[in-house]
Structure formats: C-alpha cells, structure tokens
Amino acid sequence: MTDLQQSAQYDAIVIGAGMSGMYQLYRLRELGLRVKVLEAGTGVGGTWYWNRYPGARFDSESYSYQFSFSKDLLNEWDWSEHFSGQPETLRYLNHVADKFDLRKDIQFRSRVKSAYYQEATNTWDVTLEDGSIFTSHFLITAVGPLSAPTMPTIPGVETFQGQSCHTARWPHEPVSFEGKRVAVIGTGATGVQTIQEVSKTAKHLTVFQRTPNWCAPLLNAKIGTEEMEKIRAGYDALFQRCMETFSCFIHTAVPRGTFEVTLEERQAFWEELYASPGFGIWLGNFNDILTNREANAELSAFVANKIRQRVKDQTVAEKLIPKNHGFGTRRVPMETKYYECYNQDNVKLVDISETPIERITPTGIKTSDAEYAFDIIIYATGFDAITGSFDRIDIRGVDGARLKDRWKHGPETYLGMTVDGFPNMMMLVGPHMALGNIPRTIEFNVEWVSDLVKYATDHNLQRIEPTPADVQAWTDHVKSLGEGNLMFEVNSWMTGWNSNVEGKQVRIINRYSGSAPDWRAKCNEVAARGYQEMAVG
Ligand code: NA7
Secondary structure: OOHHHHOOOEEEEEEOOOHHHHHHHHHHHHOOOOEEEEOOOOOOOOHHHHOOOOOOEOOOOHHHOOOOOOHHHHHHOOOOEOOOEHHHHHHHHHHHHHHOOOHHHEEOOOOEEEEEEEOOOOEEEEEEOOOOEEEEEEEEEOOOOOOOEOOOOOOOHHHOOOEEEEHHHOOOOOOOOEOOEEEEEOOOHHHHHHHHHHOOOEOEEEEEEOOOOOOEEOOOOEOOHHHHHHHHHOHHHHHHHHHHOOOOOOOOOEOOOHHHOOHHHHHHHHHHHHOOOOOHHHHOOEOOOOOOHHHHHHHHHHHHHHHHHHOOOHHHHHHHOOOOOOOOOOOOOEEOOHHHHOOOOOEEEEEOOOOOEEEEOOOEEEEOOOEEEOOEEEEOOOEOOOOHHHHOOEEEOHHHOEHHHHOOOOOOOEOOOEOOOOOOEEEOOOOOOOOOOHHHHHHHHHHHHHHHHHHHHHOOOOOEEEOHHHHHHHHHHHHHHHOOOHHHHOOOHHHOOOOOOOOOOOOOOOOOOOOHHHHHHHHHHHHHOOOOOEEEO
16 A cells, blocks of 8 residues: 555545546546545436436437447447437446446435545545545546536525426426426526427426527437447447547538538538538538638528528517527527427417516516416526536635635636646546537546546655646636637627626636647647646655
8 A cells, every 4th residue: 555545545536426427436446546436416327317307318429429438338238319318328327337336436415515635644535515524635526517507596486386496406206297387497408408398298388588599400310220230330430530520529510611612502511411410510510600700690590591481480480599699609409399399389488588587476487577377397597517516515725725716717727637726636527628529528538537646646646736837828728719719709608607606697718619639639748748747746
C-alpha cells in the first residue's frame, strides 16, 4: 500500500452512477483501486434513470449512443429501435451494471451534500445528506450536465391539488392520462417528446409555450434481426467515424458553405435532410449554418414553411415558428408528429409570451386572460445546466474556497476536467469540454482521467492540479472558440441561461465549441508530456 492509500478510506470516490460514473468505476477497478460510487437514485443509469417521462427517448442513433469499450457487450446487446426509448436504454444500462458486477461498489440512495478538500492529508471528505462521511484521495464528479431540474418560479406551484411533476422526477409507476385534463409547461426537447405522447391518450392537453423551438423529424423505425446484424457488422467503422466527426455524431457538416451551391441545390439538400432520420438537418448541414446569418435565415425560412404545411390552423402555425432565434441556435428537439398534435381537437396551444401565466391555482393555471382547470400539470421546464449539478453540492477546495463562488461568472477549467485550487478533483462531462455525442465523450473523458489517476498513483503523487495560468489559458481559449457562433447569442441551457435560477439570466460560454478531435488531441498531448501542465506534489 502506498502512503497515499493509507491516508483515506478510498482511492477514489465517484459522484453519480450514470453512464460516466459506471464506466469510471469499471476503469478504476481495472487499475486495482478502491473505488466507491455514491448515487442519489435507487438504481444506475443517471439521465435514463431519472427521465422516465412519457415519450422519453434517444434523439441520437441508439448504436452510436451506447458504450463501445467492450466487444462482448456490443455483441450481446440488440437494439430494437433506431432511436431507443427510455425503458430500453435503462434496461441496457442495468445489463451493463450486471455484466460488470458494478453495483457492489455503488451505494444508492446517497445524495452528496458536500465535498471538502483537506490540505493536511491531500484527501477529500465527502458528506452525504444523511451525515455519513467518506474519505478518498481522488474525487471524480460524474454528476451530469443536465441533471439539476428546475421548477418554474411561478407563484402558487405548491398549491395545486391535482397530480404534478417535473419530467426529470417522473414517478416509477405508470401515469394514465385517459380521461384527464393535462397541462404541459415547456416546449424544449423534453416538452416536445412529452406532448406528442400525452396527446395520444389525454382527454384534453393544453400546452403552455413561452418560446417555440425549431423541431425536426426524428423518423424513428424498428430494427429487425437482420438489420441489427448489419449494424453490428459495421460497428468498427461507426465508432471510427464518431471519433473523426466534429461532435462525435454520425452526422457531420458537409465541407461546403450554403451559398457555394445554387438555391435549387440547397433546397433539394434540405428536403433530403428533412426527410432523413436524426440530427442530420442540424449537424449534417452546410458548414456555415451556425455562423453565417444569411445562411441561417434561409434555412430557418425553409423549416418555417414545413411547419406551415404541417399545421392546419395558420394562426397556431405562426405561434409555433420561432421568431427570436434561428434554426439550430438552440438544441433542436427531434419530433414524431409533434406539429400534427396541434391539428387534434384535444390539443390546445397557449402562447404565454402573449398571455403570461400569473399563477398556479389549487385547480389549475391562471393566465392573464383565462383560468384553466387540470387534473395533471407536467413541468417540462428544464435544468440548471452544466454547472447546476456542481452548484448543488458544497464543493470546497484549498483554503475552503467554494467552487460555486469560483464559477460565479462562469466556469474556469483546464481541459474541462480539472480546476486549480481543487486538487485531486476530476470532472466527467463537466463544463468546457466537447459535449456532442455524450457517450463517445464519456469514454474518452473516463480513459483520460483513469490514465491521470494511474500516473499519480504510480508516482505516489499526493496532490495534482492544473496551474492557474493553464486554467486561464484554457478558459480564454474556450471563450474565443464561441465567438461568432450564433448559438452563443441566444438564451438557452446551452448558454447557461435559466429564467428560474437566481443569477443565471446572463449568457455565458460554458461549452467547448471547437471540434471533439481537437479537444482530444490537446488532452492526449498533455498526457503524452507527462502532465507537465499539472502542478504535482
Ligand atoms: P429546455 O430545453 O431548457 O426547455 C425548458 C422549457 O421550459 C423551455 O420551453 C422554457 O421556455 C420552458 N420554461 C422554463 N421555465 C418556464 C417558466 N417559468 N414558465 C414557462 N415556461 C418555462 O429543457 P428540456 O428538458 O426540454 O431539455 C434539456 C435538454 O435535455 C435537451 O436539450 C436535451 O439535450 C436533453 P423558454 O425557452 O425558457 O422560454
């Protein structure tokens, strides 16, 4: 046992048993380390454990969104749909937990309240809400970028007498909408999936929309046995492609600008993309749709016309067409007959930018011009994204400095994985790293962190952290990459903006918007040079 191992109960504590925490556990165990995963839920799966709302599913191709690290796992798991529903994804993650016997090192029902760095021992004290304390040498956060749900700050939320729920806290028991008057507040990716599902069975559904989003057809389909075998035979090429594309998706921009082709050619290309499954129209489009305003405006006009064609009532269609941001500048919700829902007699759209919600009442919702009665209110109101899950834990580094205070004006990181003043802490899927196709990023992220932990352990390093200069340089680099990108000119979770969280009505650059291959190359360089940028002791 090294000196370092003697000073703490565990070599590493991982917070969270979603995809990143699960894989981190697997890797650190392979290194022979003593690892404990602390998880607030009662099961594994993270996003796919919590988000059980009706209609929850992948917007990315199932086979590109799974783990790729184990050939065995790839060989034995069949996907039943191109875009898997949440129940199947959660079954898959439970299968992963079983296969690698992960649960024995995961403590469930364990929400972490605080993590304090102890300089005298170079260890972390991690305290749960129930007061129990764990100590470890390394602290690895696997808390997820979209895992701190936010309820709307509308007066009277607690007074409603019917059933109500945030989509990310959906009950484990089935909820029936038959014969029920249902309200959905929120029309982001989650709201859209919920609305199209609830509209199938609810007696009446009222959608409260503050800002419409540009949605595009998912075009999901079942996968038969033969097709699954073909997909499996192509796994090597698929994962290779994901490592080469800009954001690790199958889809990537074509190497041409919008105006390098004729009007007819680009319209034909957009028709083709609109009729193809998945994120192609967003991520596989011309390479300037998110930087060239004219290109973005023309594409937006194309999609607006699709909405007008699909919605019968043109007053409703106009309300569903975004006016304050262009196509793709916010996360594009993928839909299945979403726009057609509004042609149904049992669905009503309330534009709360015109008639704001004044309060939630014991029986329903009161807007500035009407009062609505409901049996169920669904809050699809999103998350305190990217930094919110960190803010909810009292993380304190050297001299008791709080991470939340350090990041008050936006995150500061080195490579999106470490912060100076917070030694021996590494982040998985944290701010300032390539998000994109998250499972692909997770695998790289976990492997890089595991190599760093191994290096520190092999060299018996007590304390490892980036230099302040490198954190400043990386933070500046991430900010400069965001300049000129239309996404950063829009309020959305992708710019850290949240109307329901105090102090977060400002836009920040919290995501790395360069290419995933560039980010990985930089991380690999740092590792290859023996982590020279990290101050070690
Ligand atoms: P989003 O995309 O942040 O959407 C939240 C929605 O809730 C959005 O339409 C908001 O309107 C609306 N909202 C939030 N607060 C309120 C209040 N107070 N009143 C009315 N409407 C409100 O979250 P999602 O869960 O849909 O998606 C998050 C990501 O998870 C998604 O992009 C995927 O990557 C997975 P606003 O636009 O702020 O006017």
